Amino acid sequence: MTGRTLFDKIWDSHVVAMLEDGAALLHIDRHLLHDLSGSRGLRDLAAKGYALRNPELTFATVDHAVSSAPGRDAVTNPAGAPLIETLRRETAARGIRFFDLGEDGNGIVHVIGPELGLSLPGMTIVCGDSHTCTQGALGAIAFGIGASELLHVLATQTLVQRKPKRMRIRFEGKPAAGITPKDMILALIGRLGTAAGGGYAVEYAGSAIRALDMEGRMTICNLSIELGAKIGMIAPDETTFHYLAGRPFAPRGAGWEPALAAWRRLPGDDDAAFDAEAAIDVAAIAPQVSWGTSPQDVVAIDGRIPDPAAEPDAARRAAMAAALDYMGLRPGAPLAGTPIDRVFIGSCTNSRIGDLRAAAAIARRGRVAPRVTAWVVPGSERVKREAEAEGLDRVFRAAGFEWREPGCSMCLAANGERVAPGQRCVSTSNRNFVGRQGPGARTHLASPATAAASALAGRIADPRRIAG
């Protein structure tokens, strides 16, 4: 009998029942709610007359529609205020642990899950948000769900799921100086395309993944959905266990050892088979920046904007031309040096303390260019407090960045914080879709280092040149 993958082991141990049609009824260990999907879900639950099955496995935060303005409160963004109020009321009435604005534990749902130890290896974790795959970095099956499935989990603590195929992607080798996990995963998506992971649960492996800290692994897993895979995961190891020890909701005392023993059994067997495999040499990767309106539209920072005329496939050629038109870019021109208006450092992709340290290391070397508005939005209340304790907020402010309150903010502009039409923004977020950061906004995805370097230069800039 062939061995089982990490994914297989977690999947198998969560099957409550096999249904007649071959689908599995899967137990869900953690259901994370936020102001957009959670408020609607709890309202729908009441409207349809279902009971909440497991409030103790359900946790809630506000992140999507909250203002990130310094000194903000629940009504600073009026459109989001009713959502926050609904979530407050419904979680209190139903015994769901809620992390309110300004409280320890509040923040972007995919930042707080790991940082609080709510999300643990071997778990099934869902949330009404596609970047739930971030939390697969802990060695968990974590994925985003829509409103109907969200209601299903509230009512039954299970989901009806068809088993996906398994893909392993190895990152091998040692990255060059100045290359970040964001560059690694963008380079992969650029090579394989944004549909490559469709229908798969992806496991990231290889020496370069093992060498990453937990935050870097979360950045890798975060962009799984941009590779087309709703599930991305990394086998837990000593890095994982060290990260989790002492987290407020992680097991502790006498409870730690049995959990650790179970987590050590999770990595896939040596003879486990995957349905697909891919590998990428990280030594060859340069800082990546997107030029188009899909995360696969990336080039190295010292590269040139591709020419649609060279694309043989007619549909792709048309998509490239439309993307360049939207982005206001010319084929063949160098991407570095393109003038910018905005910089956004934040989002569930790149808003953790390590991301802010990397950006601050560059911010120390200069000042934000006069025409540029640059924001730093920490991923959580904890990240914010830790950064302030280290003095990073002062570094950013002194360099001319705005230091703001935690939340999703300008990643998706659900809180009204937008890039103006036609403005160009270097963003550490995950999607450069048409209108993502506001109608007509032009987004260039990049790492925190590249975003900070671009803020100082006033144009898309190579962080290796500024960092020296």
Add this chain to the structure above:
Amino acid sequence: MEPFTTLTGIAAPLLRPNIDTDIIIRIERLIGGDPKSLGPYAFESWRYRPDGSEDPDFVLNREPFRRARILIAGENFGCGSSREGAVWALQGFGILCIIAPSFGDIFFNNCFQNGVLPIRLERPTIERLVASLAGDPARPVSVDLRQSLILAPLNERLSFAVDPGRRAALLQGLDEIGRTLRHDQAIAAFQARDRAERPWVYAAETRSEA
């Protein structure tokens, strides 16, 4: 959920690859809005010009596609965000079936939850279908889920595959939660066993720092 058995209507081609759910419905339309009134906002970034007028170049603004019930799309349709509002917006427009070479995984699943049928067909088959419609786009296409057949103009019959459980649920308009609640005892038994094996999963609330 409304059952889906057969659908006959105009099929609109929108073949650009990687159409994401942000383009299908903007996030601000999902804040406080009514899920049943999203039709006017489907594809709004493409349908309307900055001054709010319709862009006549966009396919769904042209006759006969303004009345489309079926969308023929490119690869990876519905990628990106998990927002189920993307399905609600398409439904609101009148589109109840999408034919594409591949779909975003979460969107694909969300379709079935709402009685919308996503059909995967090979790209050459889709190109043939589009070509067969080009001469007379007003000619309706029929989708028969009972037989898993698309009846295209020129009498072409294209068969497609659907997961049998999902097919049955669509045909009968079944409510998934209601069916799962029949397994309530199995869920309780699983949790009782699991609570002993993995107490840390269930004990989290008692260990908070507060």
